[in-house]
Amino acid sequence: MNKIFYGLSEKYKPLKWNEVIGQSDIIFILKKTIQENCLSQILFFFGPEGVGKNTCARILSNELNSSSELEDFSLNTFEIHEFFNNSSEYIYKIVNQSRFYPKIGKYNVLIINNIHTFSQYIFNYFLKLIEEKHPHILFIFCSSEEKKIPKLILSRSQVYEFKSISTKEIFLHLKMIAKKENIEVENEALFILSKHVKGSISKAIHLFDRLILYKEKRISKEFIIKKLGIINIKYYFEIVDYLIDKKIHKILILLDQILQEKIDFYDLIIGLTKHFRNLFLSKNYETISILKFKKEIIFSYIAQSKKVSYFSLINAFSICNRFSNEYKKLNKNNRLTIEIYLIQLAYLFYKNSSSLEEKKKKNEEFYDYNNHEKIKFLQKNWIKFVQKLSNKINPIYLYFLENEIQFEIEKNKIYFIIPYKLENYGFSLIQTRFIKYLKEKFKNLHIEFEVVKKNSNIIEQYNLLYKKNKLIETLIERLNLKISSSNIQEDKNSYN
Numbered sequence: 021m022n023k024i025f026y027g028l029s030e031k032y033k034p035l036k037w038n039e040v041i042g043q044s045d046i047i048f049i050l051k052k053t054i055q056e057n058c059l060s061q062i063l064f065f066f067g068p069e070g071v072g073k074n075t076c077a078r079i080l081s082n083e084l085n086s087s088s089e090l091e092d093f094s095l096n097t098f099e100i101h102e103f104f105n106n107s108s109e110y111i112y113k114i115v116n117q118s119r120f121y122p123k124i125g126k127y128n129v130l131i132i133n134n135i136h137t138f139s140q141y142i143f144n145y146f147l148k149l150i151e152e153k154h155p156h157i158l159f160i161f162c163s164s165e166e167k168k169i170p171k172l173i174l175s176r177s178q179v180y181e182f183k184s185i186s187t188k189e190i191f192l193h194l195k196m197i198a199k200k201e202n203i204e205v206e207n208e209a210l211f212i213l214s215k216h217v218k219g220s221i222s223k224a225i226h227l228f229d230r231l232i233l234y235k236e237k238r239i240s241k242e243f244i245i246k247k248l249g250i251i252n253i254k255y256y257f258e259i260v261d262y263l264i265d266k267k268i269h270k271i272l273i274l275l276d277q278i279l280q281e282k283i284d285f286y287d288l289i290i291g292l293t294k295h296f297r298n299l300f301l302s303k304n305y306e307t308i309s310i311l312k313f314k315k316e317i318i319f320s321y322i323a324q325s326k327k328v329s330y331f332s333l334i335n336a337f338s339i340c341n342r343f344s345n346e347y348k349k350l351n352k353n354n355r356l357t358i359e360i361y362l363i364q365l366a367y368l369f370y371k372n373s374s375s376l377e378e379k380k381k382k383n384e385e386f387y388d389y390n391n392h393e394k395i396k397f398l399q400k401n402w403i404k405f406v407q408k409l410s411n412k413i414n415p416i417y418l419y420f421l422e423n424e425i426q427f428e429i430e431k432n433k434i435y436f437i438i439p440y441k442l443e444n445y446g447f448s449l450i451q452t453r454f455i456k457y458l459k460e461k462f463k464n465l466h467i468e469f470e471v472v473k474k475n476s477n478i479i480e481q482y483n484l485l486y487k488k489n490k491l492i493e494t495l496i497e498r499l500n501l502k503i504s505s506s507n508i509q510e511d512k513n514s515y516n
Contacts, residue, residue: 189221
């Protein structure tokens, strides 16, 4: 070995504020706090792993002791890591060193990383140290889990919340490193790596460092996917297509192929859940903008989402959520479990598909009717619908609803023909609910509905005719009575 090799993490470690990636808000606040002389003696840096908490703590330590970023005051910085949690002697040694006043600079900065992993005994020790009030010691606690930190520490701290680094910022930083190191890498490969690390810049650099050790001439998308064990998005599209086509055997064969690529089961089910979520978003033009993919992939999501109902997607979420919770309890790659859940998904899609086919068949049957049959069908369904409301409607009004409503069909349009006397708010509600009932019964029935009132003159003529008929009936009734009485008289005479 001719010379010491320095990895990318060490080589590109930020030493100045302008080298820190993705934490401009935190840096701005820290600088302003220092300028206005209102920096607390106890700082708490909270945020996901690998986003720059420890880096900012070291740069802050250097800046507090120097007027120039070029000077190195690393001797004033004391770090305690979580792997010394059980080594009380080491922690005491570091703390005792920090008690001495610095030979150069103003402060000794004690950085405690992953404080949430330390025992209660160590917590109490740090609290005691804080209460001693050493004016030359600045405490910076770093953690990814704020909830696990004792309130006594939080209540005395200035809390700074670090955010995850955006995929774009990670991508641009890796691209800069690749250019400086003369590494040939596809943009899509860098994008996949940037997305894979979920906002952790340190993890991104560490993985990139590991990947270039393979000495590939050019780092491709396929190489990144294979080495990181990332599931190709095409598999999720294939799984859902097989679910739609009711080909469970194809899904199980594909699962076998995926698992041969040493894919983690949990990553597979989480990826499938996200795929269902993306399909859900693709079903509405207002939510499509939330998807962060290339145009071709978004178009694929839109196309596939048209084949899947909201009902299927919501239930698929539920099944995937149950699986992920069960997987955490199992804590191992259980192939049988994932196969069972995939079969449950297949059954869900089969059941929903059968229901849709039945509705489609009903629609086709309706279109096959002639107009006379359609009117009879509508009349029959109207009476059935109204009778369901019989306990809420006046019997006389119910009689009119059953007998006075007529239907006509012309050019794919259904007309409700109602007597003008029936028109009121109550009828409007009933008629609206009936139209909704028909539309639900025939999901894909593209027919318009219109309400037509019978002309009042026609009604009056009808009423007049009815009155005339009533008079005739009365005359006939009287005539019958007269005829009947004369017959009785004749019978009596014959007996005599």
